[in-house]
Structures are given as structure tokens and as C-alpha cells.
Amino acid sequence: MKKRKERIDRGIKVRSEDVFALLSWKEMVYLSGPRLLPLIACALLPLVLGTYWQRVLLSVAVFGLLAISWDILAQSSMVSLGQALFFGMGAYCSGAMNHYWGLSPFITIPLATIMGGVICTTLLLPVLRLRGIYFAMVTLIIPLMLVRIIEATKILGGTEGISGLTPLPSHWIESYVSLAALLAALFGFRRLMDSDYGLVLKGINDNDRSVMNAGINIYWFKAQALFLSSAVGAFAGAMMTHVYMFVGMPVFALDYSILPIAAVVVGGGGSLAGAVLGAFILVPLSEALRALGGLRIVFYGAFLVFFIVALPEGIFHFITRKYHQFERWVEVEK
Amino acid sequence: MNAAPLLQVVELSKSFGGVQAVSRVTFDLHKGELLGIIGPNGSGKTTTVNLITGFVKATSGSVIYQGRDITSWAPHKIVRLGIARTFQMVKPFYQLPAFKNIIIPLYSPRVKQLVGGKYGDRSAVALDLLEEVGFERDAQVAYKVASVLPQGYLKRLELAKAIALQPDLIILDELFSGLSLAEVASIIPIIEKLLVAGKTIIMIEHRLKEVFRIAHRVVVLNYGRLIANGPSKEVMENEEVKKAYLGSED
Numbered sequence: 001m002k003k004r005k006e007r008i009d010r011g012i013k014v015r016s017e018d019v020f021a022l023l024s025w026k027e028m029v030y031l032s033g034p035r036l037l038p039l040i041a042c043a044l045l046p047l048v049l050g051t052y053w054q055r056v057l058l059s060v061a062v063f064g065l066l067a068i069s070w071d072i073l074a075q076s077s078m079v080s081l082g083q084a085l086f087f088g089m090g091a092y093c094s095g096a097m098n099h100y101w102g103l104s105p106f107i108t109i110p111l112a113t114i115m116g117g118v119i120c121t122t123l124l125l126p127v128l129r130l131r132g133i134y135f136a137m138v139t140l141i142i143p144l145m146l147v148r149i150i151e152a153t154k155i156l157g158g159t160e161g162i163s164g165l166t167p168l169p170s171h172w173i174e175s176y177v178s179l180a181a182l183l184a185a186l187f188g189f190r191r192l193m194d195s196d197y198g199l200v201l202k203g204i205n206d207n208d209r210s211v212m213n214a215g216i217n218i219y220w221f222k223a224q225a226l227f228l229s230s231a232v233g234a235f236a237g238a239m240m241t242h243v244y245m246f247v248g249m250p251v252f253a254l255d256y257s258i259l260p261i262a263a264v265v266v267g268g269g270g271s272l273a274g275a276v277l278g279a280f281i282l283v284p285l286s287e288a289l290r291a292l293g294g295l296r297i298v299f300y301g302a303f304l305v306f307f308i309v310a311l312p313e314g315i316f317h318f319i320t321r322k323y324h325q326f327e328r329w330v331e332v333e334k
Numbered sequence: 335m336n337a338a339p340l341l342q343v344v345e346l347s348k349s350f351g352g353v354q355a356v357s358r359v360t361f362d363l364h365k366g367e368l369l370g371i372i373g374p375n376g377s378g379k380t381t382t383v384n385l386i387t388g389f390v391k392a393t394s395g396s397v398i399y400q401g402r403d404i405t406s407w408a409p410h411k412i413v414r415l416g417i418a419r420t421f422q423m424v425k426p427f428y429q430l431p432a433f434k435n436i437i438i439p440l441y442s443p444r445v446k447q448l449v450g451g452k453y454g455d456r457s458a459v460a461l462d463l464l465e466e467v468g469f470e471r472d473a474q475v476a477y478k479v480a481s482v483l484p485q486g487y488l489k490r491l492e493l494a495k496a497i498a499l500q501p502d503l504i505i506l507d508e509l510f511s512g513l514s515l516a517e518v519a520s521i522i523p524i525i526e527k528l529l530v531a532g533k534t535i536i537m538i539e540h541r542l543k544e545v546f547r548i549a550h551r552v553v554v555l556n557y558g559r560l561i562a563n564g565p566s567k568e569v570m571e572n573e574e575v576k577k578a579y580l581g582s583e584d
Contacts, residue, residue: 196440200441207426210495213421215410217410
């Protein structure tokens with residue numbers, strides 16, 4: 001007897017819409033499960049992991065934030081190759097304020113988040129009119145230029161950087177603050193992108209002339225998206241500065257630009273959640289492959305290529321699709 | 335009509351390198367009027383509209399709207415004054431469902447200013463607007479992603495996006511092109527309704543029959559120059575217009 005799969009998800013979709021979801025536990029769990037899972041994971045993981053993997057988790061949070069920052073920009077029509085600019089700017093701002101003015105990390109981190117956002121937005125303001133690869137090239141070049149400026153003028157510690165910065169009081173605070181920031185950015189920006197404001201940003205990505213034709217100043221909206229994105233990146237940089245107790249030229253390294261893009265590609269773009277999921281997969285994978293020594297990058301690259309070919313939509317979109325797709329086997333009548 | 339014109343186009347010119355796309359075009363438009371702009375392909379109709387709406391910067395001349403010189407203003411600022419347009423090549427947000435396409439103009443500062451800050455549920459307003467332009471509510475077309483909609487619906491969507499801005503002047507750039515006769519016949523009442531509501535309309539069209547029937551006045555362009563401006567009947571009989579459309583014997 002031949003069998004085929006039959007979709008049976010209509011019922012639960014209708015039942016779990018709006019206020020009807022409150023009618024049963026099953027629907028409530030169906031709706032809240034995917035949202036509670038990251039919350040529970042982020043609350044428990046630091047407790048069960050050892051010191052080394054706690055550090056890796058911190059890295060996951062930082063690259064997750066950078067990936068969110070990249071995805072916000074991409075959804076607003078700006079393809080960036082320079083997340084390192086945001087990261088490095090936040091890192092140098094907080095490092096300098098801590099070193100020269102003696103401010104506590106609890107003041108430098110929020111201040112550097114805003115300052116980094118403002119400086120990066122101002123730097124990129126003149127090129128907001130550029131689209132696609134042209135904008136991307138500028139974002140790639142600026143961090144490289146900044147590195148050379150620091151090297152040549154020896155400002156902010158020059159090639160040696162600034163060391164001996166104040167650390168955060170404990171590694172628990174480091175872990176939980178960065179994970180809380182990651183979750184806040186994830187849920188907050190997902191909500192924002194689902195609002196009418198987010199719709200305008202997505203509209204600019206889809207057809208900027210049409211948004212202009214609706215009486216909306218697209219450059220003002222793009223500048224706002226740029227500020228939000230760069231502030232997220234700057235927070236990540238400021239956080240890491242106090243974790244490493246050091247800030248130097250490596251904060252503008254290409255890794256901080258490329259790895260977030262890889263995370264979005266693996267996780268799935270346009271959802272922000274995919275970006276975070278990508279970071280949760282790639283960063284630990286990169287650490288786990290360390291045992292392979294020189295071949296690490298080869299395996300890492302092969303894994304990336306495999307994912308791009310096998311799941312071009314991204315893991316998050318694949319899981320979402322499957323989650324909402326209820327099927328059962330039925331016999332095919334002859 | 336003795337009142338001051340709503341829109342004055344004065345000696346407007348635009349050249350792209352050596353090509354004179356629009357050459358010293360002058361015409362007026364009064365409130366509540368429907369002006370048809372016709373002319374052969376490449377005569378400068380769309381460029382004139384692009385100049386009025388700020389999508390192209392004028393080489394010389396001026397555009398005066400409600401007594402204010404708006405020549406070469408940014409497009410979004412012109413829209414905020416109450417001039418909305420549709421595009422000849424439709425520009426929907428292809429990745430968004432049809433009704434969400436309308437939410438973006440509803441988010442416009444122009445609309446916020448008119449309704450006073452808070453808007454409420456933009457989706458409901460968007461669905462109503464789409465129904466007005468012919469998206470049958472039962473068929474759920476309004477929920478479909480714009481990329482799968484047929485041309486007829488895309489043109490209606492384009493019109494709804496302009497209406498959503500609650501403009502005083504609506505410029506329709508070849509709204510009827512690519513539509514069947516039946517579709518055109520179903521859109522004309524919508525345009526007539528806009529006129530009754532007191533809107534002023536500029537219609538660029540290739541379908542002369544429809545323009546001559548509904549337009550109060552017709553402007554004819556040829557090689558970027560204005561060759562006729564007057565009531566439909568007068569323009570239809572104009573020798574230069576006939577020559578532009580049919581060619582001369584010598």
C-alpha cells in the first residue's frame with residue numbers, strides 16, 4: 001500500500017492565532033516554546049559550562065551581536081563588509097575612556113555604545129547614497145584605514161594598544177550581561193523590524209524610489225538603521241575590551257567583519273534569529289576544530305560550503321518551516 | 335477659472351547631455367482639473383512628470399505649486415506638499431504582501447500630519463483602500479505577495495499607494511498601459527470618483543480615446559516641446575498634433 005504525507009497544520013495555526021491561543025496549554029506552549037528556548041538556554045548555559053567554554057559562550061554572544069548588527073543593515077538595504085568598524089570603534093571608545101579618564105566599565109560600555117554608534121554613523125553618512133557593493137567597499141576600507149592611522153600617528157597606544165584596563169567584577173557578570181544584551185537585541189530588533197517602522201526599512205531594501213515617493217526621507221531612515229546597527233556592534237566591542245582588559249589594532253581585524261556574515265548565511269538572513277543561531281553554531285565549531293591544528297580552517301570552510309549548498313535558506317528558516325508543518329502518513333487510495 | 339493655478343510649470347527644460355528631453359514647457363493646472371498629457375514615444379512626458387515630482391533635476395525653468403517654487407526639491411518633500419504620483423514601470427514592494435505595500439505610504443509624514451499623529455490600525459485602512467481600487471476582499475488578493483500579482487493588480491496597487499497619501503494633486507504616469515480594455519473601463523470610475531472628491535489629476539496616456547473622453551484639457555508634447563494645450567476637441571483637430579502622430583506627407 002502506497003503512502004503519502006498529509007498536512008494537518010491548519011488547525012493549530014488557526015487555533016494559535018491571536019487571543020485564541022489562550023484557550024489551551026498546547027497552543028500556548030506551541031507559541032511560546034521557540035521564544036522561551038533561547039531564554040532558558042542563555043540562563044542555564046553559563047551554569048553548566050566550564051571556564052573555557054564559558055569564554056566561548058561570551059564569544060558566541062559577541063559574534064551573535066555582530067551578526068544581528070549585520071542583519072539589521074542588510075534588511076535596510078545596506079550590505080556591510082565592515083562590522084569590524086563598529087566593533088573596533090566601541091572597543092577603542094570604552095578602552096580610551098577607561099584608560100584616560102578612569103571611568104568604570106559600567107559607564108564606559110553604555111557610553112561607548114552610543115558614541116560608537118554616533119561616530120560610525122557620521123563616518124558613513126556621506127556614503128549613504130551608495131548601494132550594494134559600493135557601500136560594502138567603503139565599509140571594508142574604513143577600518144583598514146583606521147588601523148593605519150593608529151599605527152602611523154601612534155595615537156591611542158599606537159601598535160602596542162592600551163592594556164591594563166579595568167575588568168568587569170566577575171566572569172558571571174561578563175557572561176550574563178553579554179547574553180542578556182544578545183537576547184534584548186534579538187527580541188527588541190525582531191519586534192522593531194515587524195513594526196510599521198521596520199516595514200519602511202524593508203521597503204527601502206525592496207524599492208527605495210517607491211519609499212521616497214511615499215514622502216519618506218530614505219536617508220534619514222537609513223541613518224537611523226545605521227546608528228542602531230553600529231551601536232549594537234560598538235556594544236560588542238566595548239564589552240570585549242573589558243573582558244580582555246586590552247584594546248589594540250586587532251579589534252579592526254577582518255574576522256569581526258566576515259564571521260558575522262558567515263553566521264547570517266548559515267543561520268538564515270532577514271530574521272535576526274538566524275543570525276544568532278549561526279553564531280551559536282559557528283563559534284563553538286571553530287573552537288572544537290582547534291584540535292585539527294593547521295587543517296582547522298579547511299574543515300571549517302568545508303562545513304560552511306556544505307551549509308550554503310545544502311541549506312541555502314539557512315538553518316533558522318528550515319527549522320521554522322518544519323516547526324509549522326504538521327504532517328501524518330496516510331494511505332493513498334487506488 | 336480665475337483663482338490662482340494649483341500648479342504652474344514655467345519654461346521648464348531638461349537636457350541629458352546633448353539630448354533636449356524637455357524644452358521650455360509651460361502650462362498651468364487649476365484645482366479640480368483633469369489634465370491629460372499626450373505625445374508620441376520619447377516626447378518628454380515622463381521626464382516632465384519626473385521634473386515636477388523632483389525625481390529629475392531641471393536644467394532651467396521652474397515648477398510652482400500653490401504659489402511655492404518647488405523646482406528641484408527632493409521627491410519626499412514634494413510628496414509632503416500633496417503631490418503623489420504613480421510610475422509607468424510599476425514600483426511595488428515585491429517582497430511584501432499587497433496590503434503592506436500601502437502601509438508604507440500610510441506611515442508617511444504627510445499622512446501623519448493630516449490625521450494628527452497617531453494613526454491606529456494601518457492594516458485595516460490599507461485593506462479598505464485596496465478594496466476601493468478593486469482588490470476583491472473575498473478573493474484574499476490583498477494578502478498575496480506583490481511579486482505574484484498580475485499586471486492589472488500591480489497598476490491598481492500603484493494607484494492605491496498614491497491615494498493613500500491623501501494628495502491634492504495625483505499624477506498618473508501611463509496607468510492604463512499594459513491593461514485590457516475591461517481593466518481600463520473598471521479603473522476609469524475610480525479616477526472619476528477622485529475628481530468628484532476634489533482632487534486634481536494629471537494623466538499621461540497613450541490611449542488617446544480614454545484621455546480625450548475624460549480629460550478637461552489636454553497638453554501635447556513632441557520632441558520635448560509643447561505643441562498644443564487646450565480642450566480635447568480643439569487639440570484633436572490641431573494640425574500640428576495630427577502631424578506629430580501621423581507624420582507629414584512630405
